[in-house]
Amino acid sequence: MKKITLTLLLFLAVLFAQAQAVFINELHYDNTGGDVDEGFEIAGPSGTDLTGWKVELYNGSNGTDYGTINLSGVIPDEGAGFGALGFFASGIQNGAPDGLALIDAANTVIQFLSYEGSFTATSGTANGMTSTDIGVFEPSSSPIGESLQLIGTGSLYGDFTWSGPTTASSGLINTGQTFVGSGSGSSPTITCPADITVNNAAGTCGAEVSFTGFAMDAEDGNISSSIIATPASGSTFPVGVNTVTLSVTDSDNNTATCQFTITVVDNEAPVAICQNITIELDPITGTATIDPTEVDNGSSDLCGAVSLSLDVSSFDCSMTGANTVILTVTDNAGNSSTCTATVTVQDTTAPIITCLGEASGPSVFINEIHYDNAGTDEGEAIEIAGPSGTDLSTYSIVLYNGNGGTEYNTVNLSGTIDDEGNGFGAVNFEIADIQNGSPDGIVLANNGNVIQFLSYEGSFTAVDGVASGLTSTDIGVSEGSGTPIGESLQLSGTGTYYPDFTWNAPTAATPGTINVGQIYIAPTTSSTDVYLDANGMASVDPNDLLVSVDEACGYTV
Structure with missing residues (x-):
């Protein structure tokens, strides 16, 4: 499981200037003659334990730290719930410029102050940070027993102003400094980490992310340990954008909250699995097409659905044999994987x-059609013609709806074609509810093999049944709602096979007999x-x- 840990460094200048509840309150580094009682004072809410805190001293000429003073003790209550602790530190450099940083027990820089100018730290905990000049300084002529001090009224660092030199008061609230409020009427301050973006952990659809916030209170001091995170730090966050709320409550039941987002990016590719397939070319067109799902063999992604695509999906006669195709599997995040499959193309139709x-066309064929007339359709029928003696028990008529290409009725034929002249005849089959076109179609089949696929009022491709994948041939004539009752569409001409004859516009029906204008001749x-x-x-x-x-x-x- 991937673990992401973010440590929040609160070193923004605005925080230094406005939000510190524990801060450097007094400073002495220079006086006339040999320096005496050099040191600094830390002020803040009473009860604040400074164990683990420290002050680092910085040389402004090169930005390096040159000394560390480890702090200890608990800030006393010297009025209104605030107080100060003094710390002596000999050898504090005399400026132009120099500085010092206050660092809490979590090793977070709380303040980085300087005197007689500002500079950027090049080492130590404040490395890379630029100091804030307090704006006052001690000259070498300063009397012994004086210091630089904050004065004013408030409870946070930003409420006060640096002044002096004036009479030192190490370990005591400064003269001219008034702390107000114990924090009971003000909320703590809380700062969330910056928004976090991480990749998902391998093999999962999420990531475990840890984080910290920072909270201070005028009365309680650093209360970061009391922060409650929802969801908690260390939780597993799913792929996507997740909002986290941090909340902290001080000892006076005042609450502060903030929010940030954890975005987990799915950067793990899906799993592509292929399978080899064999396909047959269409006997009419000599082509075949495949869908990516035919090659896919269970490709998947941990975080949702996948889309599939093929580099080659259409095949023709030139591609008979083994063909390598590439299946691309793409997940919702745009990650993709590929696999290869072999598509074996066969031409199995002789x-x-x-x-x-031999005959140059069907010798048994559709000879007459009636499907529409004025008013209610009457005598709808299909006539089959061919050599006399032909047993029709293996033949069938299949009706197709041109709107969608599906079959809607199958009629199994029976009987034997009679001899109406020159060894030919016709048999009529009445079929109710033949659809009225634009377009619709008729298949004549023998033992399930398509002999003819004719249509009227247009052509279309069948999608199921015996003619699936075949495109109909439009006979070129049609009936309409104005066709008189008793008329039909018929073949006429002279010949032996279907191509020898021509379809004609509606004329008087001749069901079950050779059509008017139609002459059969024996095959030559x-x-x-x-x-x-x-x-x-x-x-x-x-x-x-x-x-x-x-x-x-x-x-x-």
């Missing part, structure tokens, strides 16, 4: 060929001449035996 003497036999050479041999080019080849991905003969 070419459809027509040889000399085509041949090619072959000539023997002197050795009684002949060569035949197989291409000469082909009438047509239907193959999406090319072929050889």
Whole structure:
């Protein structure tokens, strides 16, 4: 578990000037002749224990610390709940400039003051901080027994003003200094750390973060140990922005609060897992497409959902065989991982060929359609034509809704085509509620194999059933709400196979019989001449035996 610890350093000038409840109250470093009783005084709320506090002395010429005085004792009550403790320290340098820093038991710089100018510390606890010049100084002619002192009325450092030199009062509240209020009417001051941003701990969707705040009270002194954090320091914070509230209450039940944010950034990539797949090319278009979910094999992220994408998702005849694709898995934070998969593309559909003497199109086909007329639809039907004697028990008519491409009715056929001339005939099948187009469609299938996929009032692609993935062929004519009752759409022309005939606009229906203007002729036999050479041999080019080849991905003969 990742642990993040933040130590708050309260060294802002505004805090030094306005918020110290414990502070340097008196200073003596120079007098006429040999220096006598050099030292400083610390003032603050009575009862403040200075054990662990210290004052560091700084040389202003180079910013280095040159001495440390460890403090001790408890500040007495010398009036209004405040008092002072004096500390002697021989050898305090005489300025131009020099300085001293007051540091609490948590090793936090509370004040960094200087006399006869300001400078920046280059070592010690105050390293990098710039001192605040108190604005008064002791010349070498100062009488023995005088010092620099704060005067004024208040309870915090910022309420008072430096003055002097004047008669020293080490360990006592200064002459001209009045402390007011014991803190019972004022709230403590509390300072939150700066907003924290951390990365999530590896393998988790959060991070454990520790922090500290700082609190002072005019009466109670440093009460940072009484701060209550919600959520607590050391808690595990989830990914995202989390608000933390710090609250502290002094001995007079006055409360202060502050807030800051802990932002946990998800910087851990998701787990990408791929699987190999095999796909087949569409027999009509020679193409295939895949979705990233087909290649994904359980990719995930600790902190939420993932999105998937592929570098290659469309395939054609040129890509038969093994193809390497890259799956990219991206989480909500934008982190991503990849894996590779093999997509094996297969062309499993054999070419459809027509040889000399064979049919050049469907010999059993849709011959007549009626689906709409004026008023309530009557006699809706589909007629099937073909060679006489054809058993229709393996055939079916499947109706498709062009709005969405789904099938909505399947009719299994029965019966045998009769002979109405030249070995051909037609059988009519009444089917109620054939949809009225714009567009809709009809499939003729044999043993589940699509023979025809026709449509009226437009074309569309089927999304389910026997014709799934196939696009219909618009017959080019249609019926409307004004079509007279008793009319239908019919094929006319002369020939043997479906392509030999043409669809016509609504005309008088002829259900179950060969249409008016339609003439069937028996199929003709085509041949090619072959000539023997002197050795009684002949060569035949197989291409000469082909009438047509239907193959999406090319072929050889």
